[in-house]
Amino acid sequence: xxxxxxxxxxxxxxxxxxxxxxxxxxxxxxxxxxxxxxxxxxxxxxxxxxxxxxxxxxxxxxxxxxxxxxxxxxxxxxxxxxxxxxxxxxxxxxxxxxxxxxxxxxxxxxxxxxxxxxxxxxxxxxxxxxxxxxxxxxxxxxxxxxxxxxxxxxxxxxxxxxxxxxxxxxxxxxxxxxxxxxxxxxxxxxxxxxxxxxxxxxxxxxxxxxxxxxxxxxxxxxxxxxxxxxxxxxxxxxxxxxxxxxxxxxxxx
Numbered sequence: 001x002x003x004x005x006x007x008x009x010x011x012x013x014x015x016x017x018x019x020x021x022x023x024x025x026x027x028x029x030x031x032x033x034x035x036x037x038x039x040x041x042x043x044x045x046x047x048x049x050x051x052x053x054x055x056x057x058x059x060x061x062x063x064x065x066x067x068x069x070x071x072x073x074x075x076x077x078x079x080x081x082x083x084x085x086x087x088x089x090x091x092x093x094x095x096x097x098x099x100x101x102x103x104x105x106x107x108x109x110x111x112x113x114x115x116x117x118x119x120x121x122x123x124x125x126x127x128x129x130x131x132x133x134x135x136x137x138x139x140x141x142x143x144x145x146x147x148x149x150x151x152x153x154x155x156x157x158x159x160x161x162x163x164x165x166x167x168x169x170x171x172x173x174x175x176x177x178x179x180x181x182x183x184x185x186x187x188x189x190x191x192x193x194x195x196x197x198x199x200x201x202x203x204x205x206x207x208x209x210x211x212x213x214x215x216x217x218x219x220x221x222x223x224x225x226x227x228x229x230x231x232x233x234x235x236x237x238x239x240x241x242x243x244x245x246x247x248x249x250x251x252x253x
Contacts, residue, residue, distance in 0.1 A: 047065060050062065071230045071232055074229050074230045075226050075229060075230055075234075078222050078225050078226045078229065079226075081137065081222050082219070082222055082236075084136050084137050084138040085138060085215065085218060085219055085222065087138050088131060088134065088138045088139070088140075088215050088218075089215060089219075091127055091130060091131040092131065092208070092211050092212060092215055094123075094127045095124065095127050095128060095131070095208050095211065096208055096212075098120055098123045098124045098127065099124065099200065099204060099205050099208050101120055102120050102121075102124065102199050102200035102204070103199060103200070103205070105117060105120065105198070105199045105200075107198045107199075114196075117196060117198070118196075120200075121164070121196070121197065121200065122164045124200060124204065125156055125159055125160040125164050125165075126160060126164065126165060128156050128160070128207070129156065129157055129160045129161075129165075131211070132153075132157070140211065140214055140215075142154075144214050145207070145210055145214075146210055149203060149206055149207055149210055152201060152203035152204070152206075152207055153207065155201070156204075156207075158170070159172070171195070172194060172195035172196075173192065173193075173194055173195070174192065174193040174194075175191075175192060175193075176191035176192055176193045177189065177190055177191055178191065219236060223235065223236065
């Protein structure tokens with residue numbers, strides 16, 4: 001019999017199983033570790049339903065469940081690290097997306113184009129600093145970056161802190177207010193001169209590439225520790241994001 005043990009990260013003690021639809025009865029010499037056929041459909045069998053399975057199946061699945069719990073207990077610390085790392089991966093994906101949007105930006109001397117640039121720049125800087133500061137071990141250290149990129153890193157943090165996330169004095173923002181007297185009254189013309197990067201700084205794509213490498217290496221090290229600690233093979237599933245959300249996935253969270 002072929003089967004897959006399934007555990008949830010938020011409930012590692014709850015182990016369920018995926019049993020092939022074609023397995024209507026145990027077969028002589030069946031092996032739980034047989035390779036799954038491509039495109040095979042499965043029943044999902046929760047652990048509490050195992051008591052209703054044939055004895056041969058139940059014994060084999062219970063043994064798999066106990067082994068799964070043993071491995072997950074050994075791997076607990078590394079799995080928590082991977083869970084935190086998943087949020088870092090998300091932020092890197094966002095940075096790549098904004099970087100690509102900035103690369104396609106074409107300057108126009110109108111307010112709508114300026115606002116679009118400001119929106120993309122804000123998204124890049126806020127996401128970058130959110131990734132940098134992290135939380136629970138999900139961030140990165142400035143010294144982890146290649147030395148030539150650290151000045152660009154410092155500039156991003158400064159821009160975010162003084163201009164894009166908070167209001168403070170910054171050399172890229174200058175007050176251009178004018179006051180003139182006309183017929184005995186004072187007329188105030190408000191204005192601001194802003195310094196901007198058209199399409200982002202040339203160093204920003206290099207920083208994103210560096211972060212890609214930093215977090216990929218961190219994930220690889222965690223996987224290596226998992227394999228050394230448990231004696232089992234581990235891998236991070238690879239896949240493309242869905243083209244669009246199902247209607248049932250839309251709405252408030």
